[in-house]
Amino acid sequence: MAGISKNNREAVIKDLKSNDENLALKAIDKLKKGGDASFIADVLTALRDTTEIGIENAISQMLFDLKDQDAVEELVNQLNNPEFFDIRVIMLSACWQTGLDLSHRLPDLITVASTGSYMECLEVLTIIENWEDIKDQEMLENETLRLKAYLSESDTPENDEMIFSIVEVMEKFAQQ
Known part of the structure; x- marks a missing residue:
């Protein structure tokens, strides 16, 4: 090219x-x-x-x-x-439409989810759901804790359900 x-x-x-x-x-x-x-x-x-x-x-x-x-x-x-x-x-x-593995960029995506709109949270969830695995388990654990802390202090109830879904998907990766 x-x-x-x-x-x-x-x-x-x-x-x-x-x-x-x-x-x-x-x-x-x-x-x-x-x-x-x-x-x-x-x-x-x-x-x-x-x-x-x-x-x-x-x-x-x-x-x-x-x-x-x-x-x-x-x-x-x-x-x-x-x-x-x-x-x-x-x-x-x-x-997510590119199909490329961005699991090493999980912290960036969690930042977007925790500061963004409902639709941005939905897109982050879709990206994470489409990954096969997350190799860096320490990063996964840290980001899961970060989202749980976000949920405990959240003042955006419209995003909380989506954030909770992201946490659930991330916890499944931790169990693999």
Whole structure:
């Protein structure tokens, strides 16, 4: 796969963020063929800022289809970036739709679940449910304790049931 040259990078990003559907869709095609993890923040900015549903759908689908581990890692890195809080549900959905193992990023996902909306909690639950196992048992234990502490002090009853479900799934991994 040929990467996007430094000279062409700015043009691709400009087209992606243009809010012109034809230009943005061409940029998305270029990113699918030659993009890498370094484009994730720009892709998320374009997703956040677009007012065109066609662009939003195309960017979302591109994120859902990511198979590059580095790109998905960068997507997880951006979950706690306040600039992207408005699109975190889409970002989380992409994390599970990629099918890549992100169990080593459990602390990041627990942070999102304990600070996020009901829908963000639901997406975190879906991500965790789709894992085969969690190898780092110490991390699993620590994050389970963190969520239990969150539940004991929670002032967001709308999220508590979802958080409790996340704890249940995590406890099943501890028993494996």
